[in-house]
Amino acid sequence: MPNPWEKLHVLHMLARRGSLIGVLTALTASYAALVITAILASPLAFAAFLLVASALDLLVERRFRPVVALLRRAQFGISHRAFVQIFLLLLLVAITDANREMSRPELLVISIVALGVPVFRIGYLGMLTLVRRRLLPSVEVRNVDLPEELQPVDPPRFLVQSLNPRMHALGLLPVLAGAICVWLGYFWPFGIVMVAYTVVVGAGCLLLLRQLMALGNRPNRQDLVDGVSAALREQHHPEVVLYFSGSPNSLYQAEMWLRTLEKMPHRSVVFVRQRHALRNLGRTRLPIVCIPNQVDLMNFTLADARVAMYVANVGNNIHLLREPRVKHVFIGHGDSDKVASFNPFSKVYDQIWVAGPAGRERYARAQVGVRDEEIVEVGRPQLDVIERWHGPLPRFTPDRPLTVLYLPTWEGWTDDDFQTSLTVMGLDLVTRLLASPVPIRLIYKPHPLTGTRDPRAADADRQIRAMVRAAARRTGSVPATRAAELREIEAALDQPNLDVEEAERLATRWRDVFWPAQGARHVVMTGRLPQLFDAYNVADLLIADVSSVVSDFLATGKPCVVANPKGLAEEEFRATFPSTSSSYLLHPGADIEEVLTTVLGGDPLAEARIRARAYLLGPDHPPAQQRWNTATEALMATADLEWDGQHGAGPELEQATAFVEPSTVPQAIGDGRLPTSEDKAVS
Structure with a gap:
């Protein structure tokens, strides 16, 4: 039976791509109309289509990034289209009756003046490129205070912000004025507009040139590297x-x-x-x-x-x-x-x-x-914050549904690595969960790299998001007061100068508001909030692919279901992926209801999860952070012992080892130690 969600997704995909195709067709047709009206010597029609083409140019640049990328690859970007407008204006001037009253020198002067539009545009963009290259620091930092002479400098925003659309709109004025002048039969208004255009763009070029000259006093590349290194060490x-x-x-x-x-x-x-x-x-x-x-x-x-x-x-x-x-x-x-x-x-x-x-x-x-x-x-020090669940799962009701966390992995770089369930069983799995007779609240979080290699994974992800969000809407909405409170916290978290302590406090407050406000609603997790470990604490059951989340979720003590998208035999699957030894398996075509019945009916793998936790994550004591710190201390001591204080990275290596004569190197390597001061004296 066809899945209605698949039909809905196909229609959505066609509508989305249809808008891209439509705007691309309209843009191409508008420039074709410019060519035709120039050849037919119709200045008013040329001016009308010029406005239409320029409006489409600005619309495409602001709202249709895939079309922008496609046009750039086709060597027909917005800068190329600006040049096409000028050359079509010159074609219009050459073909119309207006040029018959002109001498050849007059026609040549108008052509040279018109070519000032692309020339000044190229000059401005070239100057801006030089400034940006000089301004782009070789080293950038956060949380390090740099001396004023090492801090990055930004050019004035009006010189760089929304540059392509603004330059395109500015360059439209001389072209439009030229078309009107062809219709009028005299060109002095065109000259006035060109003078104004030259003054504006020329002034911008002078400001950029002034900035470029001022940058000559900035520290050079190596001075900046050394300065940042010194500031980092000092602080x-x-x-x-x-x-x-x-x-x-x-x-x-x-x-x-x-x-x-x-x-x-x-x-x-x-x-x-x-x-x-x-x-x-x-x-x-x-x-x-x-x-x-x-x-x-x-x-x-x-x-x-x-x-x-x-x-x-x-x-x-x-x-x-x-x-x-x-x-x-x-x-x-x-x-x-x-x-x-x-x-x-x-x-x-x-x-x-x-x-x-x-x-x-x-x-x-x-x-x-x-x-x-x-x-x-x-x-795994990160898991020290995970809440440990003891005993059987609670009884589930519509008011307190079974919370299922679905975490599919991505498709991997090669087919040998292919372990995602999205393309094989993801849609069917989510459909069954949403229609399950067991009260279920689904939390869906796709892997950040989903769809980077296989478009089918991206399509499945989009369909699942649509399904879960539609199901969430059917279960009601977040109370208005809670929604307003969440927006207020999110706005505070978006403040750029927010310190870490305050951000952590706000994130905790957001979490305390968000999960109770959801009630029995389904959730799609795609941003920084809610965090993954928050979902671990909220979930009753995990459904995942072979990935690190299977091991991490063991810290909760709750049951886990692992998808077997290739349909391997259970013995082969568990032998190939030992981390799944305490997980329930979901094979292609298998009904998730059977797995849920097993889990809720007695959870026979509960004891196995306790053993698997120690096998995969290590002992509970001492805490992982303490074990991590101990391992770091031991490795630091090894580094100190081997290099006798000469640790660190950078060009000082040559100075640190300069005393080692070639004749001493084999001995130093052979006896497993570094040259001592006595070795230095002998050499």
Whole structure:
């Protein structure tokens, strides 16, 4: 039987794409009309279609970003279209009767004056590019106070804000005036408009030139790198580096560790390689340093750093991994049975930190070259805030429904990694849950990377969101007073200068208001709030794919259902993915009602979850944060012992090792120690 939600989604998709196709067709037709009216020598019609085309240009730039990207790839962006308008005006002037009363020099003068529109536009944009390049700092920071001479400088907003639409609208005036002048038969109004256009754009160019000359007194690239390094050391003395490089959708990989590092007794710094991360990383007390260029990173001195922690295996890691005086640790972004948790790249690190014995055994089974002594079990410090549930689940009623948390993973980079349930059973699963005779409140949170590789996953995600939100509307709305209170808190949280303590207080208040206000309503989680661990505490049952959330949810003590989208036999599935040993399995085509009946009828895997918790997450005592701190202390001590105080990263490495003569290097490597002062004297 066809799913009505699928039909609704198809209609929505067609309507959405239809609007894009429609506006693109209208824009193309308007420029075709400009060509035709210029050839037919119809100045008034040309002026009318010029207004239509320019209005469509501004509409596309503001509301239809996919069309903007498509036109740019087709070499017909808004700047190209502005040039087309000028050249069509010159074509109109050349073809109409107006030019018959002109001499050749007069026609040449009008053409040269008209070409001033694209020339001045190119000049302004070129000057702005130079200013932006000079203004773009090689190093950017948060939570670090820089001297005034090192602080970034922004050009006046009126010179850069909404630049393309404003320049396009400004350039429209001379073209429109030229078309009217062709109809009138005299061109002095066109000359006046061109003078005004030249004055306005020329003044902007002069302001940019003045700014560019003033920037000549700013510190150069290396001076800025050295200045930021000195300020960071003076104010924070960071000994631990959290390193992140990735897309905006991957920021969660670093954010999950911020509170853990804030609780450490040693000071930490967050290193990011993309400017978006500096802007969008969650609020933290930690200093954040953004260094996009690898040479700048290698020239940046971290004189106190002894440990660097990596949250993902990415190519940019090598720019810090090359530093031998720092101990490098892979902490990942969650323990799971997916390939990311036993990647062969992991053997480049000094140590690999896992949650429990399962992580250690996972590397042993994979045989990717990671030695057992390089693995340290530190638990999952983030889970210390999870509430532990004891005993059977409560009795569920329409007023107190069974809260099911559905957390599908993304589709992975390769088919070998493919473990998402979205494309295979996601729609059917959600449909059955929403229609279940058991009172159910569904909380749905897609993975941040959903749909990045497989469009089918993105389509399934959109359909599920629509289904859950429609079902939520049918169960009533949030009380008006609660909704107003939530909006007030969210507005306060959006304040850019909000300190971390106040933000945490507001987030706690928001959470205390949000969940009671939902009642039995279904929830789609897509933003920063509500947070994932809040959903763990609220949920009664988790449905997930093979991912780190399966292990993390064990901290709650509540039952978990894991999807088996490939339909593997149960024995094979559990052998391949040991983290699912205490989870109920959902096979393709299997009815979720059968699983719910088993869970609510006695929960036979309750005891198995207790054993699995210790296996996957390690012991409850001492707390994971304490074990994490102990592992950090031990690694710092190793770094101090090996380098005798010469830790840290940056160009000082050459000075630190300059005394080692070539003849002493083999001996130093062979006996496992560094050259001592006696070795130095002998050499």
